[in-house]
Amino acid sequence: MHEVSIIQSLMDQVERFGSEYSMTKVTRVVVRIGDQTGVCKESLQFAFAAISQGTLVEGAEFVIERTPGRELDLQTIEGEQEEPTSEN
Amino acid sequence: MKIDINQRILSAHDAKTAQNKHLLAAKRIVTINLMGSPGAGKTSLLEGVMSLLSPELRVGVIEGDLFTTKDAERVAALGIPAVQINTRGACHLDGSMMEGALAQLSLDEIDLLIIENIGNLVCPAEFDLGEDFRLCLLSVTEGEDKITKYPLMFKDANAVVLNKVDLLPYVDFGLEQFYQDLTLLNPQVSILEVSCRTTAGLPELADWIKQCVAAKRQEMAIASIQEKG
Numbered sequence: 200m201h202e203v204s205i206i207q208s209l210m211d212q213v214e215r216f217g218s219e220y221s222m223t224k225v226t227r228v229v230v231r232i233g234d235q236t237g238v239c240k241e242s243l244q245f246a247f248a249a250i251s252q253g254t255l256v257e258g259a260e261f262v263i264e265r266t267p268g269r270e271l272d273l274q275t276i277e278g279e280q281e282e283p284t285s286e287n
Numbered sequence: 288m289k290i291d292i293n294q295r296i297l298s299a300h301d302a303k304t305a306q307n308k309h310l311l312a313a314k315r316i317v318t319i320n321l322m323g324s325p326g327a328g329k330t331s332l333l334e335g336v337m338s339l340l341s342p343e344l345r346v347g348v349i350e351g352d353l354f355t356t357k358d359a360e361r362v363a364a365l366g367i368p369a370v371q372i373n374t375r376g377a378c379h380l381d382g383s384m385m386e387g388a389l390a391q392l393s394l395d396e397i398d399l400l401i402i403e404n405i406g407n408l409v410c411p412a413e414f415d416l417g418e419d420f421r422l423c424l425l426s427v428t429e430g431e432d433k434i435t436k437y438p439l440m441f442k443d444a445n446a447v448v449l450n451k452v453d454l455l456p457y458v459d460f461g462l463e464q465f466y467q468d469l470t471l472l473n474p475q476v477s478i479l480e481v482s483c484r485t486t487a488g489l490p491e492l493a494d495w496i497k498q499c500v501a502a503k504r505q506e507m508a509i510a511s512i513q514e515k516g
Contacts (some may be wrong), residue, residue, distance in 0.1 A: 279288075
């Protein structure tokens with residue numbers, strides 16, 4: 200039930216790291232979710248697709264790795280970086 | 288490009304909770320997070336136990352509900368400072384909601400803060416609010432199977448209070464199974480049987496709360512001596 204709040208926090212994190220690394224587009228987000236958390240994978244996927252719309256994360260592949268514990272971690276993000284502007 | 292992050296998704300909530308916890312510790316306030324289903328009797332429990340705690344302890348209450356200020360009004364009617372958080376649909380309380388509520392309480396006038404969480408056996412278990420003790424309430428009308436169906440909620444509880452025991456003769460609640468499942472899941476848990484309606488068991492619950500406060504105060508006193516070192 201609280202998957203939307205989790206994805207909202209995740210999106211803030213991804214956008215923060217994305218802009219820190221001057222990403223123009225995020226293409227892949229990998230998270231680790233423990234089996235001992237009360238989190239439903241399908242709801243996470245749904246919330247991710249819905250909340251990422253209109254952001255630099257829109258259309259990114261969302262990978263959920265299940266672990267046995269209580270993990271709720273953002274593992275990696277992948278994306279395209281801004282081309283360094285050449286000085287003329 | 289790929290960036291390795293390895294960070295908790297709820298790190299923003301964790302940071303707020305750490306900040307709230309620090310504030311509560313500085314004010315020497317002991318905090319209890321009260322959780323349970325809608326209708327288990329969380330507010331009735333507060334109403335019943337309050338007169339047994341005060342004036343010895345100055346209690347403050349944070350009430351979490353999706354909508355309405357009904358619960359805060361019930362607690363405030365007892366002369367207890369109460370702040371209502373309305374989550375407007377969200378299923379749990381989090382660190383930033385707690386920060387807002389703490390700002391509305393006179394923390395210098397409180398010894399014990401009780402947070403009545405949103406009625407829900409799932410989501411609140413995931414969000415640590417910086418509490419010192421977790422008290423979970425289950426009522427006999429809900430059935431003993433809730434322990435194994437919602438293990439996350441009961442696994443970390445310091446105490447589980449079984450409410451509405453006056454109804455035991457009329458409902459099919461497996462009391463033996465309840466004790467068996469709960470002690471298997473959480474061997475350290477304190478289990479108390481109460482009826483908010485008849486007030487049976489409430490003095491024992493008040494004693495349990497007072498013992499928690501005393502234990503936490505002792506811990507804080509030792510920590511402050513060690514700090515002064």
